[in-house]
């Protein structure tokens with residue numbers, strides 16, 4: 001598994017600047033330690049995350065004009081092969097549900113029609129894969145923040161975990177990204193229904209982070225104050241595979 005550029009940059013900056021120990025201490029004091037901030041890459045991850053969260057908190061991912069939308073076919077966009085998915089697909093996703101639970105007042109199952117009844121927002125943003133390719137598309141959907149508000153998210157919540165019908169694909173974001181106006185539960189792309197290859201009928205879009213955080217085929221959200229009891233406790237499947245939990249761009 002290739003190390004992400006971000007990881008190496010994080011470690012390099014830490015070594016050359018204030019010093020790893022000092023940065024980690026500060027980050028810990030201000031609650032800026034990411035869930036995977038342990039082990040050999042820990043200090044680098046922590047510095048990157050802490051720097052982004054203190055310096056560019058709330059900043060927006062760049063949005064592009066319509067002319068910048070890339071021409072298909074894009075590099076990835078492969079439809080899933082899982083039986084459970086194919087069943088939904090042949091039924092036109094009529095019974096697709098997004099269940100939202102955890103630290104919320106009203107755990108709810110949303111149909112696609114329910115999600116489409118929230119205010120619709122669009123953004124033309126870049127999806128950048130850690131492998132080096134990228135494309136620009138228009139993404140439309142409901143703001144994650146609107147859905148979290150509807151279910152009555154607890155004030156103590158710190159993370160939103162999200163799960164795909166593909167069991168290996170799950171991830172999480174902190175509240176800065178969960179409540180960010182560009183973080184979408186996306187159901188349309190380039191003016192049409194989100195294609196199966198790109199996560200249809202529903203995908204997360206977190207345009208302020210690398211592509212792997214934009215998990216496709218979403219079925220479940222869990223609001224929590226700790227990611228420790230999920231998987232290996234690092235906040236995402238990607239983190240368990242050696243990628244950074246936080247990978248801001």
Ligand SMILES: Nc1nc2c(c(=O)[nH]1)N[C@H]1C(S)=C(S)[C@@H](COP(=O)(O)O)O[C@H]1N2
Nearest residue numbers: 076077129164166169198211212214215216
């Ligand atoms: N469920 C699921 N989500 C996923 C993936 C996947 O294979 N399955 N690939 C991730 C990666 S590594 C990237 S770069 C983007 C690719 O998005 P695209 O298929 O729309 O190009 O989706 C992310 N979300």
Ligand SMILES: [Mo]
Nearest residue numbers: 129130211212
């Ligand atoms: Mo990727």
